[in-house]
Amino acid sequence: MHELLALFARYHTLVDQIGINAILALSLSVCLRAGQLALAQAAFMGIAGYVSAICVVTFGWPLAVAAPFAVAVSGLVGALLALPVERLRGVYLAIATIGFGEIVRIVAYNLQITGGGDGLNGIPPLLSTPWIYATLLAIGVILYAVRNSRFALAQAITREDEAAAAGVGVDTGRVRVVTLACAGAIAGCAGVLYAFTNFFLTPSDFAFGRMEQILVYCVIGGVTSPLGAVLGAAVMTILPEAFRFLQNFRDVLSGVVLLLVIIFAPGGIAAVWSGMRKKPAAQIGSA
Amino acid sequence: MALALEGVRVRFGGVDALAGVSVRIEPGSVVGLIGPNGAGKTTLVNATTGIVSLAGGTISLDDVRLDGKRPYQIARCGVARTYQNIRLFGALDVEDNLRAGAIRRSDLNTNAMLPLLERAGMRDVDLRTPAASLAYGDQRRLEIARALASSPAILMLDEPAAGMNPSETLALAALVRSIADDGIGVLLIEHDVALVRRVCDRVTVLNFGTVLAEGTPDDVARDPAVIEAYLGAAV
Numbered sequence: 001m002h003e004l005l006a007l008f009a010r011y012h013t014l015v016d017q018i019g020i021n022a023i024l025a026l027s028l029s030v031c032l033r034a035g036q037l038a039l040a041q042a043a044f045m046g047i048a049g050y051v052s053a054i055c056v057v058t059f060g061w062p063l064a065v066a067a068p069f070a071v072a073v074s075g076l077v078g079a080l081l082a083l084p085v086e087r088l089r090g091v092y093l094a095i096a097t098i099g100f101g102e103i104v105r106i107v108a109y110n111l112q113i114t115g116g117g118d119g120l121n122g123i124p125p126l127l128s129t130p131w132i133y134a135t136l137l138a139i140g141v142i143l144y145a146v147r148n149s150r151f152a153l154a155q156a157i158t159r160e161d162e163a164a165a166a167g168v169g170v171d172t173g174r175v176r177v178v179t180l181a182c183a184g185a186i187a188g189c190a191g192v193l194y195a196f197t198n199f200f201l202t203p204s205d206f207a208f209g210r211m212e213q214i215l216v217y218c219v220i221g222g223v224t225s226p227l228g229a230v231l232g233a234a235v236m237t238i239l240p241e242a243f244r245f246l247q248n249f250r251d252v253l254s255g256v257v258l259l260l261v262i263i264f265a266p267g268g269i270a271a272v273w274s275g276m277r278k279k280p281a282a283q284i285g286s287a
Numbered sequence: 288m289a290l291a292l293e294g295v296r297v298r299f300g301g302v303d304a305l306a307g308v309s310v311r312i313e314p315g316s317v318v319g320l321i322g323p324n325g326a327g328k329t330t331l332v333n334a335t336t337g338i339v340s341l342a343g344g345t346i347s348l349d350d351v352r353l354d355g356k357r358p359y360q361i362a363r364c365g366v367a368r369t370y371q372n373i374r375l376f377g378a379l380d381v382e383d384n385l386r387a388g389a390i391r392r393s394d395l396n397t398n399a400m401l402p403l404l405e406r407a408g409m410r411d412v413d414l415r416t417p418a419a420s421l422a423y424g425d426q427r428r429l430e431i432a433r434a435l436a437s438s439p440a441i442l443m444l445d446e447p448a449a450g451m452n453p454s455e456t457l458a459l460a461a462l463v464r465s466i467a468d469d470g471i472g473v474l475l476i477e478h479d480v481a482l483v484r485r486v487c488d489r490v491t492v493l494n495f496g497t498v499l500a501e502g503t504p505d506d507v508a509r510d511p512a513v514i515e516a517y518l519g520a521a522v
Contacts, residue, residue, distance in 0.1 A: 150390055157387045160376040167336060167374075168437060169362035169391045 012129060016197055018237045019132035020190045024210075025217035025229035026139055027186035032223045033152070034179040035159030037094040040081060041187040041214050043101035046206030048074040048188030049195040050114050053123045056196075058113065063126050063196065071188040078184020082177040101211055108203040119202030127196040135189050136230070143226045155179060159224070216254065220261050222270025231269045288349045288365060288440040289313050290335070290472055296343035297327075297334050297496075304330045306496045307344065312441060312472040317463055319487035319504065320476045323516075326493040328476045329371055332443045336368055337361045348440065363391060365440035369430045369447055371476075377419030384418050384429055388436030395436055406465070407432035408458050423450050435466070442466060443474045448482055460486045484508065492516075 008015065024041050031038045052070035055061040061069075085096045108114045115121065146152055157165040158172045165172050195201055213236070221232025236254060243250045265272050290312040297305040305327045312318045320328050333339045335346055337358040346353040353361050367388075376384050382400060389395035395403075397414065404412055407428040412421075418429060427447055434442055444463070448456045456479060463486045467473050477483050483490060484504040492500040492513050500510040507513055 153383065153386055153390060156379060156383070157376045157390075160378055161374050163338065163358070164370070164374040164376065165387070166358040167362055167368060168387050168433070169359050170387075171357075171359045 008129075014237065014241055016129055016132055016193075018234050019129070019136050020194050020197075021213070021217060021233040021237050022230040023132075023136050023139060023190040023193070024187055024214045025221065025233040026136075026143065026226055027183045027190070028214050028218050029221075029224065029226050029229040030143070030183045030186060031179055032218060033159065034155040034175055035162075036176060036179060037090060038081075038085075038097045038180055038183065039094050039211050039215060040078070040097040040100050040180075041183065041190075042206045042208070042211040043097075043104040044074040044078060044184040044187035045191035045194065045210075046104055046108060046201075046203070047077055048191030049201050049206070050108060050120065050191075052192045053120050053195040053201055054113055056126075057120065057123055067192045070192050071185050074188030074191065075181045075185030079177050079181035081184075082180040086173055086176060098208060098211065101206070101208060105203045105207055108206070114203070115201075117203065119200050121200045123195055123199050123201065125197060125199060127193055132193050132197065135193060139186055139189065140226065140230070151175075151178070216258055218268075219258065220268055222268030225268070225270030228268050228270030228273075235269070288472070290366070290441045290474075291347045292331070292335065292344065293347075294344035295331065295334055295341060295346060297330055297339055298342040303496050305334065308493065308496070308498055309344075310474075310491050310498075310501075312474055314440070314472050315467050315470045316488045317467045317473040317475055317486050319483040319490040320474055320493065321478070321480065321483055321490060322493035322499070325495075327496040328493055329445055330496075331493070332368060332445055332474070332476065335361070335443065336366060362437070365438075366443065367434035367437050367439035367441070368443040369427075369434055369445055371445040371449070373423075373426050373430055375418040375426055375430055375433070378417060380415050380417050381412055381421070381429060382414035384433050385436045388433035389438075392436075392438065400436075403432050403436060404429075406462065407435065408455070408462060424452075424455055427451065431462070439471060441472045441474070443476075445476045446478065447475070448477055448479050456482055 024045060027041045027044070048070040051073050052066045055066035055069060056063055081100060085093055088096050109117050154165070154170045154175050157170060158175045162172050217232040217236050218229050220236055221230065222228030239253055239257065240250050243253050246253065261268060292308060292310045294307045294309055295305050296303065296307055308327070308331060310318065320331065322328055330339060334341055335353065337356055341354050348364050348366065351364055353364060353366070376387055382397065385395065385400050385403065400414065409425055409428050409432065412425065418426065421429060427450070431444065431447060448459055451459060460482055463473055463475060475483065475487060487504055489502065490504050490507040491498055492507055494516050499516055500507050500513045
């Protein structure tokens with residue numbers, strides 16, 4: 001037990017990163033489940049991070065009020081973002097939402113209240129690892145509980161064929177709005193956790209590079225599998241740390257893993273796992 | 288509920304795809320819609336289901352105006368359809384496709400799905416089979432079952448017999464008749480004139496976006512304009 005605690009003390013920052021990245025990956029997974037390549041998770045994270053930190057540091061709100069408020073704001077921004085991009089699909093939606101992320105970053109960079117390019121300092125460390133994993137667990141449980149709901153089905157058929165989904169009575173526009181609102185709220189949770197475990201925020205924390213990482217987590221894990229997204233986030237957060245001895249070349253490893261997954265396991269870790277579980281039954285049948 | 292299209296006009300650029308078409312589908316009846324390729328048959332279904340906008344005319348389901356509504360709103364009013372090119376949710380399994388058809392209902396459980404599939408002519412089907420891996424004929428039947436799962440008032444079938452062999456077409460004819468016998472109004476677009484004559488109560492012939500003839504299958508088959516423009520010879 002003592003060794004375990006020592007290990008945690010040494011790697012607790014990495015453990016926290018894994019949890020926060022897993023929440024961000026779940027946020028994107030929610031969008032991909034509805035077929036929306038909406039790449040605004042880093043922006044949602046930044047909005048909630050700044051809103052919660054400003055409410056606590058500048059206005060003296062208690063975190064218990066500021067955190068849900070910030071999550072609600074990022075969810076609302078997600079819903080509002082869905083309206084102007086309603087007719088965009090695929091790569092066009094991706095570009096528009098990346099553009100939105102850049103707007104958020106530049107606004108944060110130029111506002112006084114966010115600390116501009118220097119960032120917002122002095123955020124009290126009110127949250128820690130248990131909060132991160134309790135939040136991850138809660139989001140995971142909610143997503144698991146609704147996996148067979150009508151809304152989950154509406155998301156799946158909207159992803160498969162939007163016109164046919166409308167043909168069976170699904171308001172696909174509403175599905176897209178609710179999906180982006182949920183994604184915004186989930187990424188907002190990550191933003192609050194990030195802000196109150198890292199002491200300071202800068203606009204570059206939420207730049208395109210982070211969004212790119214979140215997308216990679218989902219591709220590695222499996223684009224529509226929440227569990228895969230979590231695993232992808234864990235693998236791709238640990239990997240650069242495990243290969244620190246490669247020094248400046250360690251990020252190359254992430255690219256190599258991404259290429260290997262796309263070529264040999266396009267369904268990601270989730271599809272490989274699913275295939276392994278089915279294999280014994282197939283062998284029995286063929287015997 | 289009766290579906291009434293009155294003077295429906297649809298324009299694509301400068302072309303009148305439908306130029307004042309009127310069709311009425313009574314509950315429990317099967318109306319055939321035939322015509323050469325490009326006559327406007329699928330456009331008429333697309334206009335009814337809100338996929339294309341009207342340039343004129345009205346579409347009503349009893350007293351409810353459908354024109355101007357969005358596709359999902361029209362589906363919720365009770366108009367279901369199948370597609371000329373099959374549009375199942377391919378990555379989802381058979382069960383989820385049926386659940387999707389019944390997404391506005393709460394009473395379609397697994398026990399109710401098997402009779403629905405059997406009715407559509409699908410026996411011994413594993414509900415867990417992905418729709419995309421079904422045989423072509425079964426995909427057509429599943430699409431009909433998915434439409435029926437919504438308990439529609441009007442069912443629009445766009446070339447449901449395409450790719451089916453004669454025995455499958457016979458079974459389809461029996462299915463279409465039984466659907467109508469349940470009080471559902473059916474619009475059947477079909478190139479198989481024998482099937483149309485077998486199951487339809489009335490037939491509308493379209494040509495260049497206008498109604499060339501309308502009446503019972505026998506009346507239409509005897510119509511000189513139809514024989515000249517479409518059938519080529521008496522059937």
